[in-house]
Amino acid sequence: MLLMISATEPTLTTMPSHPAVRAEFLDFRDRSHGAVALGEIPEQRAAGRFIWVDIDLTAIQPAELHDLIPACVLENEQVHQILSEDDQRQGTESQRVSTLTRTDDAIRICLIGVRQQESGLSSEQLDIVIGEGLLTTVRHGHSGVLQAVRRDYISDFERHAATPSFLIYEFWDKQIDQFLSAQGRLDEEVEAIRLALRRSADEATLTRLADVSSQLLALRKRVLPARRVLEELVSRKTTLISEATLDFLGKMIDTLERLLADITANREILESAMNFSLTVMTHRTNLTM
Template sequence: MLRPRPAGAARPGSGRRPDADLVVDCAVYVDGRRIDPTDPHDALREATERDGFVWLGLYEPSEGELAGIAGRYGLHPLAVEDAVYAHQRPKLEQYDDGIFMVLKTATYVAHEQLTATSEVVDTGEIMVFLGANYVITVRHGHHGGLTALRRSLEQQRELLCLGPSAVLYAIADHVVDDFVDVAAAVEDDVDELEASVFSDRRADDIGRLYQLKRELMSLRRAVSPLENPLQKLANRQVDVVPDAMRSYFRDVEDHAIRVRDQVGSLDELLTSILQASLARTSQADNEDMRKISAWAGIIAVPTAIAGIYGMNFSYMPELDWRWGYPMVLLLILTACVLLYRGFKRNGWL
């Protein structure tokens, strides 16, 4: 889970000064080609002079580290605060000269067997500042690195020629594709639990079902709110997003809606499986109670007869008869057999 850091504090364990060793990667893109700037501090000026844009990648910056960058790029202070402390829901905010978008990332945590305490879905965040000549990505979490995505995007010159919004599209598409993979992996866990619940063996699956439902809720909180920001990018006029990019965002929106529906269906299926598991548990308890009651009824017959003859009265039937003792044993055996057959026929045993 993500934890907020105190204001002005560097990332724990980084051993770096504010605004030092902060940049994961920085490059200027002109006509779809990468140009490494001579000085990252002058990357924006170089991108503006060449009519290109700069992509600046950051990882878990502190407030002090991001303050200097925010001053150079003119980032809105409210957006900077959100980028530092994370724990935001997916959203899109438009400011005077740019936009700020928050995306939740998710990855599937592999496990040999699902237990009542297994971590299944791990989430993080990517914040994107987008302006006319810059893209700044701020990543939180131990997964969702963008290095491979950047390298892949640099092979698509025509897409990069569309400007900074092409980077935002590529990130959104990458995040949604990860959602699809996580949902498919969680679906395998749901299938395993469904088979376990309806198998002949007795197993306590309620704890595992509840844990998977909780983990699926984390994925749902990452996927569901994303539809509205993508819809704005695809259908509404946003100054820093050219019309040529709207079809790309509509495609991502379509994928996000499909994975949202898939996650919703998995949640409903888990609810049904949980109810079925509770019903089977209740049915098994009733069957056990019937068996206990049946055996108690059978045992009550010899107990009652032995109790009567154990009262030691002088005038009791058949006390002086030679065959009285075997006759009583035969009576007990016959009564027990008849009761057993009756309970067996009625399904109590």
């Protein structure tokens, strides 16, 4: 059931700040930027400034947001959908994939990335909704992609950003970097296992092989849908994303293609190393019989 939000803008005095919600403005006319009080969002948009609102749902309940955020943010259909009970994802974490949704006035990109932990790879989700004069991000706790964007986007904005859609490029750039980082670590693991199998296919090495193979498969299951979303995103022109940004995004598809090829190659290396090890073990066994 969707949240019911009044179309009437609350007065500024009724809209306190909250650590779970952060708003900032970007003015492409004079390259100015800065924080925005939540109650000032309508005024800032009316003045021609682009607004970015970030919401962390681990620190606030969706029902509380209508007391904090102006209706111009929450009345967006895609933001409604993210915050509604109907949009709670079902199934296991491994079933979550990146998606793209278009409406007449907004584009929603759901990015499912990877978080590297000692136990392996886990998923992290970041929802991005871009509309006219407004971008909203929704997450559940820490987002590595969002953190990376915040680290660099102001520098890019001040130097060469021409339209708000540069933020879409920033998010995809950091998402792909996250995938590449995970693959780089797995590259090292694959090489270490290959060398270990040349010495001995002991239980510890085989367990490690199974774990890395599983992580490669998990990474592929994140990268493949992301590539499809990117292909769909660049296939249609929109006033919300500039042609220049779409051109840059199109070039990222090649990067994801190469990444998928590298993942496949690593899985084949593990399989080949395992087969070689079994062949050697069989040969040694035959010699002793």
